[in-house]
Amino acid sequence: MRTVVYADGGCDPNPGPGGWGVVIAGPDGPIDLCGGEPGTTNNRMELTAAIRALESFPEGAQIEMRCDSQYVVKSVTEWMRGWKAKGWRTTTGEVKNVDLMKRLDALAAARDVRWTWVRGHAGDPMNERADRLATRGRREARGLPAPAPQAAPQPLPALSALPQAAAASAPGLAAPAPNLAPAPSLAPAPGPRTAPVPIDAALGLEVSRAAKRAGQTTSAFVEEALRLVLALGPEATARLRAELPGQPAAPKASPRSKPASAA
Secondary structure, rough: OOOEEEEEEOOOOOOOEEEEEEEEEOOOEEEEEEEEEEOOOOOHHHHHHHHHHHHHHOOOOOEEEEEOHHHHHHHHHHHHHHHHHHOOOOEEOOOOOOOHHHHHHHHHHEEEEEEOOOOOOOOOOOHHHHHHHHHHHHHHOOOOOOOOOOOOOOOOOOOOOOHHHHOOOOOOOOOOOOOOOOOOOOOOOOOOOOOOOOOHHHHHHHHHHHHHHOOOHHHHHHHHHHHHHHHHHHHHHEEEEEEOOOOOOOOOOOOOOOOOOOO
């Protein structure tokens, strides 16, 4: 089953401050990523959005990438093969944005990606969400506060903070956007204090799927797993992990030699 991803980017003016946004359709709800650059172009931000999306998945992952940029979709599905055969050159010179094109090509080649063009600003809620994230990234690149959301999007899953480590590690890019939903009119009841734990985005998706199969919320599933590991301790956990299919077997102690029998 393919994971659906929306990617969008843009500048205002073009060239000028730009932003990119990514929405990953996780099993518990969408996961948001965004960032921006103070001086760039529309096309570079569109390419960057697709690159950041693919970087969130391991090699071999099955993805449906939905973009409202024909420049991105046609570059990968129609034009890139010819560019590569000619040494990344066209009849007028080097391919534009060749650094991003090469990176996108390498990432897509290592994953099973289906590229789909969607019409922008046509009422697709996930595409609109990606557009709002790109606007947020562009404003942050200009040092402006994030804009108020136009509509309440779907709530983010409990693991929405998981891709932050990957996104924050990219130089010159803003941190992923928090939940875009407007603040409720009444303050929520205080809950238990929590702390975000950054892990790989692909692992976060696996945890979300496992929690769904167990009929639990993601946060409850993770908390139960952590308590079990802490209760078992590192040695018992390692032994159990070694007994799982596909895991290397734990080393066995060599048998003691038996004394020779009396003649």
